[in-house]
Amino acid sequence: MAEKRSKKLVQGNEACSEGALYAGCRFYAGYPITPSTEVAEILSARLPNVGGKFIQMEDEIASISAVIGASLAGLKSLTATSGPGFSLKQEGIGYACMAEVPCVIVNVMRGGPSTGYPTGPSQSDVMQAKWGTHGDHPVIAVTPAYVQEIFSETVRAFNLAERYRTPVLILYDEIVGHMREPVTFPLPGELEVIDRVKPTCPLEEYLPYDTEYEIAPLAAFGEGYRFHVTGLNHRADGFPTNDSKLIEKGIKRLTGKIENHREDIWKNEEYLLDDADIVVFAFGSTARSARYSVRKARENGLKAGLLRPLTLWPFPEKAVRDAVVRAKAVIVPEMNLGQIVHEVERCACGVKVEGIFRVDGEPINPRQILDVIEKYR
Amino acid sequence: MPSGAVAEKKTKSSVPFDYNKYLRPNKLPHIWCPGCGHGIVLKSLLRAIDKSGLAKDQICMVSGIGCSSRTPGYVDFNTMHTLHGRALSFATGVKLAKPGLKIIVTTGDGDALAIGGNHFIHTCRRNIDMTILVYSNAIYGMTGGQFSPTTPPGAMSTTSRYGNMEPIFDCCELAKAAGATFVARGTAYHTQELERTILEAIKHKGTSVVEVLDQCPTYYGRHNKFKSATQMMEVIEKEGTVSVSQADKLPPEKLKGKLLRGILYRTERTEYCEEYRKLMEKAQQTK
Numbered sequence: 001m002a003e004k005r006s007k008k009l010v011q012g013n014e015a016c017s018e019g020a021l022y023a024g025c026r027f028y029a030g031y032p033i034t035p036s037t038e039v040a041e042i043l044s045a046r047l048p049n050v051g052g053k054f055i056q057m058e059d060e061i062a063s064i065s066a067v068i069g070a071s072l073a074g075l076k077s078l079t080a081t082s083g084p085g086f087s088l089k090q091e092g093i094g095y096a097c098m099a100e101v102p103c104v105i106v107n108v109m110r111g112g113p114s115t116g117y118p119t120g121p122s123q124s125d126v127m128q129a130k131w132g133t134h135g136d137h138p139v140i141a142v143t144p145a146y147v148q149e150i151f152s153e154t155v156r157a158f159n160l161a162e163r164y165r166t167p168v169l170i171l172y173d174e175i176v177g178h179m180r181e182p183v184t185f186p187l188p189g190e191l192e193v194i195d196r197v198k199p200t201c202p203l204e205e206y207l208p209y210d211t212e213y214e215i216a217p218l219a220a221f222g223e224g225y226r227f228h229v230t231g232l233n234h235r236a237d238g239f240p241t242n243d244s245k246l247i248e249k250g251i252k253r254l255t256g257k258i259e260n261h262r263e264d265i266w267k268n269e270e271y272l273l274d275d276a277d278i279v280v281f282a283f284g285s286t287a288r289s290a291r292y293s294v295r296k297a298r299e300n301g302l303k304a305g306l307l308r309p310l311t312l313w314p315f316p317e318k319a320v321r322d323a324v325v326r327a328k329a330v331i332v333p334e335m336n337l338g339q340i341v342h343e344v345e346r347c348a349c350g351v352k353v354e355g356i357f358r359v360d361g362e363p364i365n366p367r368q369i370l371d372v373i374e375k376y377r
Numbered sequence: 378m379p380s381g382a383v384a385e386k387k388t389k390s391s392v393p394f395d396y397n398k399y400l401r402p403n404k405l406p407h408i409w410c411p412g413c414g415h416g417i418v419l420k421s422l423l424r425a426i427d428k429s430g431l432a433k434d435q436i437c438m439v440s441g442i443g444c445s446s447r448t449p450g451y452v453d454f455n456t457m458h459t460l461h462g463r464a465l466s467f468a469t470g471v472k473l474a475k476p477g478l479k480i481i482v483t484t485g486d487g488d489a490l491a492i493g494g495n496h497f498i499h500t501c502r503r504n505i506d507m508t509i510l511v512y513s514n515a516i517y518g519m520t521g522g523q524f525s526p527t528t529p530p531g532a533m534s535t536t537s538r539y540g541n542m543e544p545i546f547d548c549c550e551l552a553k554a555a556g557a558t559f560v561a562r563g564t565a566y567h568t569q570e571l572e573r574t575i576l577e578a579i580k581h582k583g584t585s586v587v588e589v590l591d592q593c594p595t596y597y598g599r600h601n602k603f604k605s606a607t608q609m610m611e612v613i614e615k616e617g618t619v620s621v622s623q624a625d626k627l628p629p630e631k632l633k634g635k636l637l638r639g640i641l642y643r644t645e646r647t648e649y650c651e652e653y654r655k656l657m658e659k660a661q662q663t664k
Contacts, residue, residue, distance in 0.1 A: 026474075027470070027473070027474055029469075029470060045660070048653075048656055048657045048659075048660035048661070049660050049661060051657065053473045053474060053653065055469065055473055057466065057469070057499075058495050058496065058499035059495060061460075061463060061466070062463070062466035062469075062495070062496050062499070063466075065459065065460065065463040065466035065467045065469075065470065065496075066466050066467065066469050066470030066473070067470060068459075068467060068470065069439070069457070069466070069467035069468060069469065069470025069471040069472075069474070070470035070471065070473065070474035071470075071474075072457065072470075072471065073437075073470065073471045073474035073475040073478070074474065074475070075474045077470070077474075091460055091463075092460065092463070095459065095460055220475075221437050221455035221457075221471060221475065221478065222434065222435070222437065222455060222475045222477065222478045223434075224434055226433060226434065226453055226454055226455050226456070227455070227456075228449065228450060228456045228457070228458070229456070229457045229458065230450070230457075230458040231458065231459065231460060232458070239404065239450060240450070240458075
């Protein structure tokens with residue numbers, strides 16, 4: 001008899017943990033922080049069961065550092081945090097970008113700044129996700145909106161990290177993190193699971209940043225390829241360089257490896273968008289309200305549609321440009337004081353863009369969005 | 378002989394040691410200034426590694442940021458030059474992921490005890506198997522000579538223009554109190570002894586910390602009126618220390634102001650990865 005998929009009522013953070021295990025994650029290092037802690041709690045029980053490693057580190061910086069170390073030793077690695085911890089992890093995220101070490105970082109967004117509102121939802125870390133670590137660097141961030149989607153997007157995040165040798169961020173807010181919804185767990189093999197490409201060349205010929213490749217194969221420590229890794233600008237062999245030509249080439253390759261593959265990384269949901277002249281652009285739990293508002297607006301005879309990015313970074317420029325062709329307005333609800341709205345504006349080809357912002361720790365409700373849609377009747 | 382003493386036997390060998398066996402080709406000259414002690418420490422470390430019998434593939438050397446943290450770039454192991462202060466956290470990830478690797482961390486007094494102080498004490502507490510070499514020259518060399526947590530009170534530096542007003546961290550006392558199961562101190566002056574101390578540290582199962590007193594003539598020396606690197610070695614490393622085996626025989630007044638050299642503390646306690654292995658067995662039984 002064929003194996004049956006199990007269906008369970010689970011919390012967003014649990015779906016994330018299970019998604020990570022499905023993707024082959026075998027290392028977690030973290031530090032307790034609300035509202036992400038359940039990921040650590042669950043993996044502390046689950047990882048030892050499957051021969052994986054869990055460690056609770058002394059702080060967030062240590063956690064991301066251990067994650068990078070474990071990934072270089074060959075294990076798919078994860079850490080989860082929230083606002084203040086995300087700030088601390090920026091140092092390590094930059095290192096993972098520069099040294100091109102695959103890893104996944106979950107940020108269950110809560111209200112800020114500083115300690116802010118630990119149990120209230122927010123979407124105010126989206127620009128930090130893009131620019132939080134210093135220097136020009138590539139960023140991939142995914143933004144699931146449903147518990148089922150947290151599972152599948154976590155698997156996708158690991159796949160992107162492994163394929164592009166880069167840290168991948170999973171951004172969801174406290175609402176979906178703590179929400180319980182039925183999740184159907186896919187069977188092994190049902191979802192694609194990508195593993196990093198490992199070198200097959202003779203040991204002495206291995207270059208960890210071989211420019212013959214756009215993304216070079218990555219060896220694991222302890223398997224014969226004795227290579228060097230640094231956060232300094234480096235040459236193809238991984239050793240530091242002060243050569244200005246090589247520095248520029250290196251940074252451009254680093255950002256280019258993501259920019260050149262945006263089509264592969266982008267993922268959007270389009271809802272009633274085909275003929276829409278009022279476009280709502282929303283992600284995460286806000287998109288759930290937006291979806292309801294769009295349906296209500298249609299019932300009221302308005303041509304509203306929803307563009308929901310599952311990949312927020314790199315920003316879905318093309319999808320926005322395509323969506324605004326017929327639009328008279330783009331509405332951008334977000335749980336912050338206006339962050340992604342500026343990105344939308346940049347791509348909206350002059351179409352009127354209006355934001356709906358909220359920072360009181362309460363979700364943006366469908367009524368708020370519907371009221372703005374009605375303005376464009 | 379007291380249990381902590383390092384044997385003072387001179388090693389005699391007619392064949393000169395071949396450092397090139399462990400150095401990466403074409404990576405020299407190193408960045409260290411003339412008179413710096415780091416190269417001497419590296420040589421002692423390589424001889425110790427050779428004696429340990431570890432294969433190059435088995436070793437992962439991890440460092441943070443600073444002069445001492447450039448060490449991994451020169452050696453032919455699995456090597457990682459990481460973030461300032463975070464070497465031990467990266468190393469913890471590597472070790473837990475691949476417990477078969479021997480981890481050696483090269484770090485400095487600023488890297489290990491200031492910005493990395495939290496990671497230092499918690500690594501010691503976990504007793505995860507790794508050898509931590511703290512190159513302690515009492516100064517931030519890479520950034521041009523600022524005082525560090527091991528700069529003695531009164532010493533001059535580019536950020537202590539009226540004499541350092543802060544007390545020091547005793548690296549070895551800190552390591553011991555935090556839970557390290559092997560704690561030792563050596564110097565760049567006593568090279569043979571340092572080699573033996575590092576070898577014992579490498580052989581130890583658990584967190585082993587070796588503080589190595591060495592000299593920064595460029596910054597610490599210049600700001601504190603030392604005439605040369607050799608004078609620094611004589612005053613700070615030779616006259617300023619006494620081995621634990623000699624210390625037992627000396628009256629207290631002769632020990633005043635001197636730091637102890639050799640293996641200061643050694644004990645047995647379950648190592649972290651070993652403990653984790655047991656945890657996995659338990660978890661898999663209760664599945």
